[in-house]
Structures are given as structure tokens and as C-alpha cells.
Amino acid sequence: MNCGRPATGTAGRRARVAVVGAGLSGLACALHLSGAGYEVDVVERQDHPGGRAGRLDMDGFRVDTGPTVLTMPELLDEAFRAVGDSVHDRLELIPLHPAYRAFYADGSSIDVHTDRTRMAAEVARTSGVEEAVGYLRLRDRLTRLYGIEMRSFIDAQFDSPLDLLGPDLVRLAAMGGFGRWAPAVGRHLRDERLRRLFSFQALYAGVPPQRALAAYAVIAYMDTVAGVYFPEGGLRAVGAAMASAAAEAGARVHLGTSVRRLERHGDRIAALHTDRGERLPCDHVVLTNDLPDAYRMLGHRPRRPVPHRYAPSAVVLHLGTDRTWDRLAHHTILFGHHWERTFTEIVDGGTTMSDPSLLVTRPTLTDPTLAPPGRHLHYVLAPAPNLRAGRIDWDREGPRYRDRIVATLEKRGLEGLDSSVCAERLVTPADWERQGMAYGTPFSLAHTFAQTGPFRPRNTVRGTRNAVLAGCGTTPGVGLPTVLVSGKLAAHRILERSERGRG
Structure with a gap:
């Protein structure tokens, strides 16, 4: 520098x-x-x-209220190295295996491994050898996509649209980067469960996978190829x-x-x-x-x-419990039946999910010191409309929605969750707005x-x-x-x- x-x-x-x-x-x-x-x-x-x-x-309970997924630690290291320091001297970063575990409405589950061989074997086990070959092709595509985008579109200054022009723009277009994310994944994978695993990250970009630019599949590279970590x-x-x-x-x-x-x-x-x-x-x-x-x-x-168009928001439920569930990995995604309808309800309808898909993070699996002895910490994230898209009185409806989320989790394998809670905090879009976030979303402008x-x-x-x-x-x-x-x-x-x- x-x-x-x-x-x-x-x-x-x-x-x-x-x-x-x-x-x-x-x-x-x-x-x-x-x-x-x-x-x-x-x-x-x-x-x-x-x-x-x-x-x-x-x-x-020591709770993280914001992001729970840490990827690309080399970018952190770059900041520390600017002052002659190192991320490895400052933080104990624990790689997560699996990076995610996904449960589906049909009762099946898939673990997401960032190791190429382990993930190919998992895909073959759950979906067949042909899908494993498709996964390997998709993985290679995501890796190439990341190489192009990081040097020319992510780690880059822009003063004008003309700054886009160059060989990498041609390469990105040739790879279908200006098409749509979900169809791009679908060209490699036929199993709908796998398609969700490699496109749900569109939520981070604030756009449904069917509408998001295929270029943003680079986020799936960060999650499923580069590795997911948790700092002690x-x-x-x-x-x-x-x-x-x-x-x-x-x-x-x-x-x-x-x-x-x-x-x-x-x-x-x-x-x-x-x-x-x-x-x-x-x-x-x-x-x-x-x-x-x-x-x-x-x-x-x-x-x-x-x-400006703002991304959807989220309802987050922080739960300190006196028990946990072995089926939960550090990060677990619980998909509902109607995946695409979820986006229609949140983005277009401005309503909560009628069939919720939820992210549950269990940080005490990796670092038990974040909770008192014998206790466990669970972070539950439910995508929700922002305050511009929706007209929900969250101060009134929030506690009711909390009960719906907990009931959904109990039906999906977390039996006894409600009775196990000994400390909790509910965060709604109204709370995000009170923290100064426009339209009650922590995800800012949609991509x-x-x-x-x-x-x-x-x-x-x-x-x-x-x-x-x-x-x-x-x-x-x-x-x-x-x-x-x-x-x-x-x-x-x-x-x-x-x-x-x-x-």
C-alpha cells in the first residue's frame, strides 16, 4: 500500500x-x-x-448479531499485512467441516464440503455419479469465474461504465456471466436439492436466484469452494x-x-x-x-x-438453550417445500414466508465458551421483506412470527426447542431500522x-x-x-x- x-x-x-x-x-x-x-x-x-x-x-451467552459466515480469510490477512501484522497471529480461524448441512422437506440431507473429493463423493452418494460429474464441472466454472471477477470487477475501482471494458469483460460474457444464476447452475446439476445449495447465496445479494446475474454465483465459490471458517x-x-x-x-x-x-x-x-x-x-x-x-x-x-432498490431484510432469533440437537452442523439450512415461492412472497409480495426456509447457526458446536457451561447458542435467520416492500407492524407481529419460526423448527427435527430456551432476543426489520439501517435491512442495496x-x-x-x-x-x-x-x-x-x- x-x-x-x-x-x-x-x-x-x-x-x-x-x-x-x-x-x-x-x-x-x-x-x-x-x-x-x-x-x-x-x-x-x-x-x-x-x-x-x-x-x-x-x-x-456471547452472541454475534451480524454475519455468521466467514470466508476468504486472505482478504482479512491483506488488511493486517498492511501494518506488518497477520490474521493468523491475531485470530484462531477454525475451518468448518462441513461448511453447511442442508435438510429438505422430503427428509433427505446433504453436507456441503469445500474439499473437492469429499464433496464429489457426497454428491454421488445423494444424487448419483452423473450429478457428481456435473458438480465438478460447476466447481471448475465457479473457480474460473472468481479469478476473472476478483481482479477486474470486485477488487477494482469504477469511475465510469467504460471502466468495465477489457478482456475480462469478454471472458465473463463468454462464460454466461450476464445470464441468470439459477439457470446457470441448472446447466450442470439436475437435482433440485443441489441447485438450491449452489444458488441460495443469491439471498446475500438481495435478488432471487432466478433473477440474479450469473456473475454473482461467485458468492457460491466463496462458500462452497474457498472454505468457511469460524474465528475462536x-x-x-x-x-x-x-x-x-x-x-x-x-x-x-x-x-x-x-x-x-x-x-x-x-x-x-x-x-x-x-x-x-x-x-x-x-x-x-x-x-x-x-x-x-x-x-x-x-x-x-x-x-x-x-x-435505489434495497435488499430484503431478515428476522433473526438468538436462542440460548439448555440442550442442542446432534443433527445440526455449525451452519444448517432447513429448506421448505416451496423454495421459489419464498422469493415471490418476500420480494414481490412484501410478506413473510408461508413455508419458511431457515438458516440455523450453532456456534457453540465449534466454540463452547460462547455459552455458560452446559448451555448452547443457536442463531436462526429467516429472510423477510424490508420495510419499503412490506407493510408489517413488526413490533406487534414480531412475537407471533417468532412463535411460527420456533414451531417450524420443532416440526423439522428440533423437538422441544421452545421449552429448552433459557435466554433469547428477537431482531426484526424494525430493529434494524432503529439501528440506522435504511428500510430496515442489514443487507443494504440489492445487487x-x-x-x-x-x-x-x-x-x-x-x-x-x-x-x-x-x-x-x-x-x-x-x-x-x-x-x-x-x-x-x-x-x-x-x-x-x-x-x-x-x-
């Missing part, structure tokens, strides 16, 4: 950067900039780092480790501090003013807060012919074609020379790996501007 000369501001001093938000994108940005010689202030309103990778302490101590340990590394590299991390306003001089942001009465001067500012809030702080109104690559909100802001955006609302998009890249890209913008200023 370091361009060879220390970053300087006026009067020869080191350039100062203020980062709003100690989420993973903001911390990645802080690490890259600290390693390049900048003075960095990170301001976070919560009393802990991590942002959407949040935490909740619940009667002795939970996902909360990631933000804590990054914040510690940044502080040791010289960054100042201000927790429990809110930004009241930005001090603007013409087309430049000169300082942040906090709720503690501090004025933090800056030569550059990075905003990682939710996109509408960042634009509001900057006094910016994007020019768009149509409004439609019109909100992909150069068409997604850029990480630069018209009319402000020294402000940069990072996080899931800007490029490259939603998900833990991509927000880490987003932080690096924001740091690169500042380095580029600093270099132009020296020239």
Missing part, C-alpha cells in the same frame, strides 16, 4: 484521515492507511468495534482484532463517540465534530455509515432516474444489474473533493469479503489523491 513516501498534509505534517464507523470496512481502511503513514482517527458510536458484525451479551471467540473477535492492530499501528479508535456534523469549507471536509465536544481535523474523510446517512452528512443528493459494478453508488462523492465512501452500500457490495475490499479501495482513493497532490 505505501507509495514509498510518507503521506503529508499542509506544512509538511503527516496527512490526517478521519474514518466514520469502526465496522470492518472502516477498520480495513484504517489499517491500509496507517500502514501507508497516515494519521488516522476512527470514530464509532457503539462502545465496541465491528459495525454490522455486532455483539450482544445475553445472560452469559466468534465473529466479534474479528472487529476487536482489527481495531487492536490499527491502534498498535498508531490509529486512534474513538469508541462510544458519535459524529454530530462535518465541518465543510467549500468542497472540502475540514473536520469532524463529535458529541463529546471534540473537533477532529482531517485532510480526508471516509464515511462507512449507511448510504442515506452518509449522503445526509455530506449534504449530497444522488441524481438517479429511479430510486441488481443497475446497482452492480460501475452502476453501484461510487466510493467518491460529487461536489466533495476529499470524501470517500466505504461499506456495503458502495462498491463492490454486500458481504464480509467485499466490505473488506471496499475499505481497501477507499484507502486507495486517498492514496491516489495524495499522489496527485504531490505531483
